[in-house]
Amino acid sequence: MEINCPGCGAGLKVGEKHHYKMIKCPKCGKEFQVLGRETIQLTKDYIEKQMKKDFGKEPEK
Numbered sequence: 001m002e003i004n005c006p007g008c009g010a011g012l013k014v015g016e017k018h019h020y021k022m023i024k025c026p027k028c029g030k031e032f033q034v035l036g037r038e039t040i041q042l043t044k045d046y047i048e049k050q051m052k053k054d055f056g057k058e059p060e061k
């Protein structure tokens with residue numbers, strides 16, 4: 001699944017084993033917690049909206 005970094009907004013791919021764990025953004029180095037399914041869904045929607053707005057296309061799966 002994909003989430004976005006709260007520090008720089010970069011889209012990050014993380015496996016389910018990382019749910020609820022702290023991960024570190026490879027782009028800005030910010031550490032943050034990967035939250036659960038509801039937040040993931042919100043974030044996915046957010047990313048899709050941002051991708052459409054910024055690039056006019058669907059995000060790659």
Ligand SMILES: [Zn+2]
Binds near residue numbers: 006010026
């Ligand atoms: Zn970041």
